[in-house]
Amino acid sequence: MNHWIVLSCLLVSLFSSPSRALATTDGLYQVTEPHPEEVRKILPFIQNYRQEGRLWLVSLKSPKTPSWVFHFLRIYDPKKMLHYTPQLKTLPTHLPTIDPAYLAMIKTTHLQNTVGKLASYKNRAAGTPENQSAQKWIASELQAMGYEVTQDCYSPNTCSVIAEKKGSNTTGGVILVEGHFDSVGKDYAGADDNASGTASTIEIARILKNYPNQNTLRFFLTNGEEIGLLGATHYSKVLAQSGHxxxxxxxxxxxxxGYNSNGIVELETNAEYDSLAKWFAALTEKYTSLKSKITLGAWGSDHVPFLDLHVPTLLTIEDWSTKSRCYHLECDKAETMNFTYATEITRLNAAAVLTEDASP
Ligand SMILES: [Zn+2]
Known part of the structure; x- marks a missing residue:
């Protein structure tokens, strides 16, 4: 089935169902291709509707749009996407108290060292020998902290790393922090994308290694994100199949x-978790010097497989309108990164784990 057939079926169902179709969003699409080169290719066919961080909504200039363009678009879905920024006036005010001593343990130098180590592997593309070396190094770091470390492999040589510490409350749930450690495969690169998120995940694991958690803490360093969210998709399906x-x-x-000039962190999830995004916005205000921007309409990273299974999931990412100029390029090195900013996002997410763990 080609894109035209899929599209016409979807359009028929969209327009034949008056309850779903909003007058203002008829014929809207979300752009789901981030790379500037691809964006340049589709520009002649699209008309800007609204761009708010990573949420970019467009309409088509002509009904005669070539089918390949739809590879980079998806139909506006009000269940997932919001074409306006949610009001930030209604942030939750009563957040449980957490011990600030844990947040004070976060060290910028640790993030720098981990990013340096990961970028010292020549090529971290999923499945390469150096990707496997990076995977073993991450596992050994988490093991040395006292976590129970396992792996989840979607192919014989391509595995994600999982580190876990059980919670004291046997009826508690699991709080999972994830970041992908594979890169697009440029030599000695992939610092911001995504040695930064890997380093932050490992740092949160480190500061919480002796924290008396009620819920189970799980750190998930995913592999194969850059070639289709493969590691996170595989693991989320394993969990779905087992009922966990x-x-x-x-x-x-x-x-x-790790790349920023304006002090804004983007908080991205789907519309159904609007209140989760506001909860994160309140945490950003309380525990960091950053400003937050909420975008609803998740795409293009490892939060998506969990959201597809209706797990409350949120992506923290650098402000997309000022994202790294070295995105997916060989110049994505530690030197271009803003480690103060990466430290603030690490604080935000560590505070989120602690607050969630302290919540009834
Ligand atoms: Zn990435």
Whole structure:
């Protein structure tokens, strides 16, 4: 079935159902291709409707749009996407108290060292020998902290790393923090994307290694994100099949958290988790010097497979309108990163884990 057939079927169902079709969003699409080169290719065919961080909504210039363009678009879905920024006036005000001593343990130098180590592997593309070396190094770091470390492999040589510490409350759930450690495969690169999120995940594991958690803490360093969210998709399906997906209380994804000039962190999830995004916005205000921007309409990273299974999941990512100029390029090195900013996002997500764990 080609794109035209799929599209016409979807359009028929969209327009024949008056309850679903909003007058203002008829014929809208979300752009789901981030790379500037691809964006240039589709520009002649699309008309800007609204761009708010990573949520970019467009309409088509002509009904005669070539089918390949639809590879980079998906039909506006009000169940997932919101074409306006949710009001930030209604942030939750009563957040449980957490011990600030844990947040004070976060060290910028640790993030720098981990990013340096990961970028010292020549090529971290999923399945390469150096990707496997990076995987073993991550596993050994988490093991040395006292976590129970396992792996989840979607092919014989391509595995994600899982580190876990059981919670004291036997009826508690699981709080999962994730970040992908594979890269697009440029030599000695992939610092911001996504050694940064990997380093932040490992740092949160480190500061919480002796924290008396009630819920189970799980750190998930995913592999194969860059070639189709393969590691996160595989693991989320494993959990769904065993019925353990329902144990997940909260999933936090960190992807590209190290390049910034305006102090804004983007909080991305689907419209059904609007209140989760506001909860994160309140935490951003309380525990960091950053400003937050909420975008609803998740795409393009490891939060998506969990959201597809209706797990409360949120992506923290650098402000997309000012994202790294070295995105997916060989110049994505530690030197271009803003480690103060990466430290603030690490604080935000560590505070989220602690607050969730302290919540009834
Ligand atoms: Zn990435």
């Amino acid at each position: 997906i329902k144990d997940l209380k909260l999933v936090i994804n960190m992807d590209m958290v």
